[in-house]
Amino acid sequence: MRCLTDIPHRAGLKLVSLTTVLLLLGACATGGTGRSVRPQGASVQRASDAVEQAMCEGRAIDAARMLMSEPLSSAPDRFYTGLALEQSGKPVAARRVYASLMNSGSRDMVFMRCGNEIMADGMVGSEAGRRLAIIASELQTMDVARMQPVRLDHGLPAMTEKPADVTRTAPAAGNTGPRRDVTRPSGSSPLGRWFAHLASYRSYEQAVSSKSILEKKYPALSGIIDQWEVNVGGFALRLGVRLQEKSDAQTMCNQVKSQGDYCAVLDTSQ
Numbered sequence: 001m002r003c004l005t006d007i008p009h010r011a012g013l014k015l016v017s018l019t020t021v022l023l024l025l026g027a028c029a030t031g032g033t034g035r036s037v038r039p040q041g042a043s044v045q046r047a048s049d050a051v052e053q054a055m056c057e058g059r060a061i062d063a064a065r066m067l068m069s070e071p072l073s074s075a076p077d078r079f080y081t082g083l084a085l086e087q088s089g090k091p092v093a094a095r096r097v098y099a100s101l102m103n104s105g106s107r108d109m110v111f112m113r114c115g116n117e118i119m120a121d122g123m124v125g126s127e128a129g130r131r132l133a134i135i136a137s138e139l140q141t142m143d144v145a146r147m148q149p150v151r152l153d154h155g156l157p158a159m160t161e162k163p164a165d166v167t168r169t170a171p172a173a174g175n176t177g178p179r180r181d182v183t184r185p186s187g188s189s190p191l192g193r194w195f196a197h198l199a200s201y202r203s204y205e206q207a208v209s210s211k212s213i214l215e216k217k218y219p220a221l222s223g224i225i226d227q228w229e230v231n232v233g234g235f236a237l238r239l240g241v242r243l244q245e246k247s248d249a250q251t252m253c254n255q256v257k258s259q260g261d262y263c264a265v266l267d268t269s270q
Helices: 015-030 049-056 060-068 075-087 091-102 124-141 204-217 246-257
Strands: 109-114 117-123 194-201 226-231 235-243 264-267
Touching: 049 060, 049 075, 049 109, 060 075, 075 091, 075 109, 075 117, 075 124, 091 124, 109 124, 117 124, 194 204, 194 226, 194 246, 204 235, 235 246, 246 264
Parallel strands: none
Antiparallel strands: 109 117, 194 235, 194 264, 226 235
16 A cells, blocks of 8 residues: 555545545554554653543543643643543644644654553554544534534524634734844842743753753853753643743743743742
8 A cells, every 4th residue: 555645735625535544644654553663762652640540530621731731842742632632522622733743753652541442552643643533533423514504593594604713813822012032131040939931841851952942042041041840740841041020030931922932930939
């Protein structure tokens, strides 16, 4: 079987065709066996115990909250976030997460089992493709694409137009106005109460390698990016700048967010 390497993005692509393509992609990634072939040296990245317990107890929404409380950038964390969103009844949001992972090139492996049901077991990309196929199949079964307009009560006319998607008209996340350069805060201190949070990681190795990337991206912050260990659904290492004054942290975060990047002011005393 010749594996597909590209999914056509045409406005007229039917849902059943998309399902077929996704299933073929999943078969290619797994070699037709239904399970991914583990690359040499690859390790399985499992969700934290708290996240897995919430998923298996039917509290997927709690698992999603735990995962999304930190802007974690690893492919496995994003996959588990998509899985939690899917299981909590948000297939459209999950589909966006899975689609981004299809082209990530990640060689990480994921695994999650609840009782006798194996929810994930393979490479991130192939598992994301498999979940996309499941979502597409479920939407087709529900006949979402051909749902008839709902007629309102008391003889009011039926709704003939789809409501506007308000999320598309909302300002970009974190955008606080015109782009501004990030300047070096004057009140940075390793003992500062306020933390201008830039990113989080699940391991020291990821944090160390990413710290230099942040310093290159924001040269003014070179030498003052600090780390903060927390337990949020498992170990996480936050990177950011500690400051004595909340106003200084807010100013720095506004500069970072004006460039479309993440930044949040956190209170380290809580």
